[in-house]
Amino acid sequence: MLQRTYVCKKKMWIDTHSHLYLEVFQQDINDVIQRCIDNKVNHIFLPNIDSDSIKPMMGLHQKYPNLFFPMIGLHPCDVNEDFEVYLEQMEKWMTTNTFYGIGETGLDLYWEKKHLDIQIQSLKRHIQWAKKFEKPLILHARDSFNELLDVIESEMDEKLFGIFHCFNGDVGTAQRILNLRQFVLGIGGVISYPKSDLKNTLLHVPLEKIVLETDSPFLPPTPHRGKRNESSYIPIIAEHLVDVYKVPLTSIAETTSLTAKSIFKI
Secondary structure (H helix, E strand, C coil): CCCCCCCCCCCCEEECCECCCCHHHCCCHHHHHHHHHHCCEEEEEECCCCCCCHHHHHHHHHHCCCCEEECECCCHHHCCCCHHHHHHHHHHHHHHCCCCCEEEEEEECCCCCCCHHHHHHHHHHHHHHHHHHCCCEEEEEECCHHHHHHHHHHHCCCCCCEEECCCCCCHHHHHHHHCCCCEEEEECHHHHCCCCCHHHHHCCCCHHHEEECCCECCCCCCCCCCCCCCHHHHHHHHHHHHHHHCCCHHHHHHHHHHHHHHHHCC
C-alpha cells in the first residue's frame, strides 16, 4: 500500500522551531536537508538551548543562510544558579551576529520545580532582550502555563510579541494567550496524537493565530512516533489542521507561512 505524500505543490512551508543542529543529525544532515527541500520546507528557525549549542547552530546557518535562521536564548531546563554567566556569553554573541528571535526561554516545572525563581529571572532577561532588539520571544511552557502567563501579562506592552512554542493547553489557556493579541500558538506533532485534545482546543483559535513547528528531534508526529523528528514532517502536521479548519492544505500553508514571516520579519 502506497503511503500518502504530504506535499503541498503550490506553497512553501515554514518550520518555526527545530533543533537540526543537534548531534543526532550530524551523520545525515545533508539527507535531512534534502528531505526538507523535497517537501518544500524552505525556512527553518533554530531556537538555541545553551551556550554549547550556539556554535553548531551558527555553523548550520552559515552553511545554509537562506534555509536556517538562528535564535538566541537559554532553555529553562538549563537554568541553574550560574545562569547569569551564560546569559552574559549570549549577550556577547548578540553584538556580532544577527538573530531572528529570542529563545527558547520560558518556564519548565516538569523536570525542575525548585528553580522556578531563577527561571523567572532568566525569562525576564530574555523579555528585556526581545523588547530591546524588537525580536519575537519564543516561549517554552511545560506544566507551567499559569506561571508563565502571569509573567508575560505583567511584562506585556506594544514591544513584546512572539510564539508560545509547542502549545498543548486547553481552551482557557488558549484564550488567555489570544487576549495578549501579539502572541501566536506553535503547533507541532502533538496534534496527531490520539490522546491529545488539541484539535478541539483549536476550534476556538483562528487559523491566523497559528504557526507550524516540529521541535525536531523531539515530538515526532504520527506515524513517526518513537523515531527522530525532522523538519520535513511539517506537512504531516498541517494535514491535521485541515481536519480542524476545513480548508485546503494550500490555505494552511499560506496562512501559517504569512503569520510566521510577519513574526520573524522576513
